[in-house]
Amino acid sequence: MSWHGSGLLRFLAPLIAGALFPLGLSPFDIWIMVPLSSALFAALLHSDTPHGAVWLGWRYGLGFFGVGASWVYVSINVYGGAPPWLATLLTALFCSGLAILFAVQGALYARWFKPRGWSAALLAFPALWVLFEWLRSWLLTGFPWLYAGYASLDTPVAGWAPIIGVYGASLWLVGLGSACVALFLASGKARRLLTLALTSIAIIGAAGEGLKNVSWTQPSGEVLTVAIYQPNIPLKEKWDRRLFNQHLNQYREASLPAFTSADILLWPESALPAYRHQVSDYLREIRDHAIATETTLITGIPIRAASGRHNSIMAIGLGHGEHHKQKLVPFGEYVPLERWLRGLIKFFDLPMSNFAPGPEQQAVLWAGSHQIAPFICYEIVYPDFVTKNSRGADFLVTVSNDSWFGDSIGPLQHLQMARFRALETGRPLLRGTNNGVSAIINPAGNIEAATDQSVETLLQGKITPRQGNTPIMVTGSWPVLLICLFILLSFARRSRH
Secondary structure, eight states: OOOOHHHHHHHHHHHHHHHHHGGGGGGTTTTTTHHHHHHHHHHHHHHHTTTTTHHHOOOOHHHHHHHHHHHHHHHIITTTOOOOOHHHHHHHHHHHHHEEEEEEHHHHHHIGGGGGGGHIIIIIIIHHHHHHHHHTTGGOOOOOOGGGGGTTTSSGGGGGHHHHHHHHHHHHHHHHHHHHHHHHOOOHHHHHHHHHHHHHHHHHHHHHHTTTTTOSSOOOOOOEEEEEEEEEOOOOHHGGGGHHHHHHHHHHHHHHHHHHHHHHHHHHTSSSSSGGGGGHHHHHHHHHHHHTTTEEEEEEEEEETTEEEEEEEEETEEEEOEEEOOOBBBTTTTOOOOHHHHHTTTGGTTTOOOOOOSSOOOOOEEEEEEEEEEEEEGGGGGGHHHHHHHTTSSSSEEEEGGGGGSSHHHHHHHHHHHHHHHHHSSSSEEESSSSSSOOOOTTTTEEEEETTTTTTTEEEEOOEEEEEEHHHHHHHHHHHHHHHHHHHHHHHHHHHH
């Protein structure tokens, strides 16, 4: 191979390795791509100089987010109104900024851990990976997307999820890939030891199949009939005031069959395109009908309160309570640096982009005698937020408006994360969206019923309320994170001697 060819390959290799990672997640679901991609990243770091690790890590991150978060372009261009060149630029800036985290991750690994050779690849690399996933869950409000552990959802490793959560699953998957790199780096007795370690990792993962038979939670009531209405109203029409009454009538008429047959009816995020006080008469009519038919209606709706304007969800009819969204989406629900950005381009002036986060302590939602853990859109992707706020609940509800993702991979990634939350908490989950995928998910994270995308649908099914806490609900992610931190501190301490 020519010098120029090998130089081009060295430049492209991290980009390609990072781009392979999202293929392990929905909608592709080729789970082996996650350990393969992370293994390639580890191998590239071991073959490069410490000085080159920053640039290498950034390129890996650019491929990682450039493919995995490509749906950002759709949100900015199609629904944000930005021309293609500007949407491309903003998406590139977004992915490039996130890629800096992999640059830092690569630099830290090369500086503190890589000199330890195969042992660092075996232990330090997956530990550092998981801690950087956790960092992404809160840094600059957080972007907890594209976690390695989600690839385990339909594998035997899923049996471990109620115990170790998504971070533990990430540790296993990345550890599987980096153990292969360690095996390649080692020789002699160390290689025989690593063969045993790799075999043990595989056996531990396979043992999760047996754990799927363990019931961490127990039924807490009779089977409930549920219905989810997916209106499929185009986003560009949703806030058109000329169609306001048409949309209200659509919800009313399409939901009539559910009022007579379902215990619980779910409408999506911001189902009604107005603040609650602006549709009080309409809601009173719906509430009275729900009471007469012994139904609980749960709906997303903007609420203006003394604490500000909130993206909220509430229950009426035989249910009651309201929840204000705490994890807001930058630009979609609030505008950072609003004083300078608001009005600059259409994307910075989207409808309902001036919400305030809800308080940490809020009253719960109820459907009859059943307690509900409600999550709005982005909230369902925060692992510890969901496991903490699901304690005591009989089932989970999440509402979303995935129209912002268009026909991209975003909605199916979002659905996969919701499925994992059901698995972690051992509870059924109802997911209502504007245009799909709406779904009824069982406590094992499997889809019992689901809608097609971009189709108006009234989805019906049954769930069994459940009580009890899975291990991850009791401990949170801290045991896994502390193990990772202990591993890294041990290596860092050795490197100083």
